[in-house]
Amino acid sequence: MPILKWFLTSGFGLMLLAAFVFSLADVLTKYLTSQLPIMQIAFIRFLLGVMLLWPILSSRGISLRGNQTKILILRGLFGTLSFFCLLQSIALIPLANAIVLFYTFPLFVALFSFVFFKTPIEKGEILLIGAGLIGIYLLIDPDFHSFNAGYIFGILSSGMGGMAMVLIHQARQTNGPLIIYFYFCLIGGILSFPFFLRGFEIPDFPLGMLLIFLGLMLLIGQVLMNQGFKFCKASEGSLIMMSEIVFAGIAGFLIYQDPITLHFLIGALLIIGSGVGLNLMSRRSRRSPVSPNAQ
Template sequence: MGLMVKILSQSIPAELIAFGRFFFGLFAVSILVVARLVKLKFVNRPLLIFRGIVGGFAILCYFKSVSLIPLADAAVISFSYPIFGTIFAAIFLKEELKPQALLVLMIALFGMVLVADPKFRTINIGYVFALISSLCAGAAVTSVRQLRKTDDPWSISIAQMVGGIIIVSLLSFKSLSIPNPNILLLLVFASLISTIGQLLLTYAYEFCSVTVGGTISLAVVPTTVVLAIVFLGETITASFLVGSSMIFGSAIYLLNSQTEAGSKG
């Protein structure tokens, strides 16, 4: 999806891409609901609303970051959300976490600084969007972990789509317009693929912890980096490699930490 967003952002605003992602995803799921192929169950409505808001912000900010900075940078920072998800899960879901996790979080944050490679006079706002995306996504997957105890994946996903549509409409109404047919077709395709991925990830959180599910989802990052190099001609710097290693190392540590804690319990 990241590569498609980067390509689309050269022709249309990131806000419009995000709106299309939510709208066409909701349209596809609505067809299944009308055809009675899917049954919805909205139980924990306050948490569903929260999931819709933070999930919508996460995707909107990710798309904004992709449109403003190199795709590889945006992917590494935005998909570091398992770091924050693990912290949120320990606070709100009482998932066990070692005290060293705070140090690991600091290491991960420093890794993000290296990836951004700021000059400290100015910093591209795209990196700020990527960090906000990561924080919101961490909160979103934590809420999904809790919601899967009461609500089905379809209802949880619809909550994000509706929340995303509302957020984008309120914040970026002037950016919304109908693109040309070719761009529209690519936007629909990208939206459907992304929706399928979201549903699979939501379903998976019923069977694994936030740390396990989030860390497994990190597999998308190296794939995105390779695509950015091959199709966009992006270059990888030494600071990017070091920073990325720090971020991934932190995520792996948190995964092992929680796994060990779970086996002892």
């Protein structure tokens, strides 16, 4: 089919498809967090990732040790913490709000790149970071009518994710995307295993299948995104991936009846706009454009 072929061979199509798959995973995650302990969801996701990636890496002769092991472990640690916080955020607040908050990570990438690697921040980037912070304030609700801890977890998820992105940039200098993602799943599995055992609940067959399906969707989305970056620039791919916000927002409104308020719309536009601007400006700096869902 010509349309399917286009989706699978063009950077725009692959990125759009990856964003759609990730948004489906977001919707499913929202449901599963109301049925199962969060750490059980996380551990199964990480376990499936390790089980699927291990034979792929071995068949390609890629050493499981990787290069810059310390960076890989740190990236896995921050990515795991980001994922834990994202799950908690999705469980507690409207889906669209959780995803929009996660997409503030370009702000943290710019800040952490400056703090840890002395990458200069231009005046325009400072203004964009300020706009993003205002967007966060509006999204949380300045009158605190609907505030809960989910918003804090959303910001923590973004911050941890931003640090993970900075470390990914370092790791990519000597490692491929598969080994980086493998370490994320490996570290995540190790960290979540004790909590998985403590709160383990045997899911019924439908829930068990949904857990497996979620793990597969996240892996498929990651593969589509990695493939998409082969056909387009990193900055372009990162911007296309922001369509996940739109997909998740529509799904949250239709499926979970999430409210769409004026504060949310203005805050989301400021956050998306700042993210787009920071990605575009990163072309002129030494900082690589950041790609969402790399965690």
